[in-house]
Amino acid sequence: MTADKARIARQFIETIPHSKALGMRITDIGDGSATIVMPYDARFIGDPETGVIHGGAVSALMDTCGGAAVMSHPQSPTGTATINLRIDYMRPAAPGQAITARAECYHITRNVAFVRATATDDDTENPVACATGAFTVEAQA
Amino acid sequence: MTRKTPEPVQVIKQRRDAALSALVDGVPYIHYLGVTFDRRGDELTAVLPFDDKLIGNPFLPAIHGGVTAAFLEITAMITLNWTWLWEDIESGVLDAEEMVAGKLPRLPKTIDFTVDYLRSGLPRDAYARARVNRSGRRYASVQVEAWQDNRDRPFAAANAHFLMPRS
Numbered sequence: 001m002t003a004d005k006a007r008i009a010r011q012f013i014e015t016i017p018h019s020k021a022l023g024m025r026i027t028d029i030g031d032g033s034a035t036i037v038m039p040y041d042a043r044f045i046g047d048p049e050t051g052v053i054h055g056g057a058v059s060a061l062m063d064t065c066g067g068a069a070v071m072s073h074p075q076s077p078t079g080t081a082t083i084n085l086r087i088d089y090m091r092p093a094a095p096g097q098a099i100t101a102r103a104e105c106y107h108i109t110r111n112v113a114f115v116r117a118t119a120t121d122d123d124t125e126n127p128v129a130c131a132t133g134a135f136t137v138e139a140q141a
Numbered sequence: 142m143t144r145k146t147p148e149p150v151q152v153i154k155q156r157r158d159a160a161l162s163a164l165v166d167g168v169p170y171i172h173y174l175g176v177t178f179d180r181r182g183d184e185l186t187a188v189l190p191f192d193d194k195l196i197g198n199p200f201l202p203a204i205h206g207g208v209t210a211a212f213l214e215i216t217a218m219i220t221l222n223w224t225w226l227w228e229d230i231e232s233g234v235l236d237a238e239e240m241v242a243g244k245l246p247r248l249p250k251t252i253d254f255t256v257d258y259l260r261s262g263l264p265r266d267a268y269a270r271a272r273v274n275r276s277g278r279r280y281a282s283v284q285v286e287a288w289q290d291n292r293d294r295p296f297a298a299a300n301a302h303f304l305m306p307r308s
Contacts, residue, residue: 017196018205045169054170055251056214060207067206081198082206086255 009071032073032105051095069103079138097121163240187216204262220271247306
């Protein structure tokens with residue numbers, strides 16, 4: 001059942017055109033948590049002088065990963081939408097390195113799912129960004 | 142009493158447009174999303190033309206929440222840079238041509254960004270405007286709203302804080 005849910009969530013995320021465009025790949029998903037990798041790509045640079053990836057691309061990664069975590073939660077029906085998302089940028093991501101986001105749906109009610117997420121580059125001890133968000137829990141069809 | 146002759150309109154437009162393009166066109170990610178800026182005097186409106194690669198939910202279809210966030214963040218950041226540099230651009234302290242050539246001053250960095258999703262982003266063009274609520278010596282607070290068909294019905298709004306470069 002849970003494995004099936006994870007499969008559905010994975011399939012759904014992998015068909016999202018924009019996530020595909022950003023090269024996102026799910027490396028782990030299930031039981032309300034998800035890990036997604038976004039490879040370094042020169043097209044997503046925000047600061048041409050340093051080659052650091054744009055915060056907006058990190059936001060897109062956090063949003064996708066948060067949604068994936070919610071969808072994979074055992075108590076959640078398959079659909080979800082972001083209500084709000086806050087991202088703290090702690091340091092610039094190292095140019096040339098992939099960014100990995102890990103999101104956890106730490107609480108869920110009938111209507112709302114609460115999510116925490118962290119993004120890191122190769123230096124996994126020092127996060128690049130942290131996020132917290134609220135997502136909708138869509139009514140079971 | 143003699144008054145200084147106003148600058149010819151083309152000179153002013155050329156300078157402002159050059160400075161704006163220096164801030165916007167050099168950023169690969171802005172170009173990748175297809176975001177452009179309309180300028181009326183000092184007022185900026187960001188435009189995000191719809192494209193299939195921006196879709197988040199293919200079944201609705203709706204614009205990806207991450208695209209919406211990025212669009213708002215780009216608008217907030219460019220508007221802050223623009224507002225912050227405006228006086229130096231106008232006075233000539235910053236040379237617009239040099240800016241275009243890549244000589245940009247150090248720019249503010251995002252500290253945090255909070256986005257509210259109000260409606261789903263429809264598969265059509267989106268617009269956004271930001272307001273710099275405070276721009277101090279060290280920190281700035283910027284509010285931004287995005288809409289599609291109807292200016293009074295925003296589909297997303299955000300608030301961002303920035304760290305100003307040390308002068």
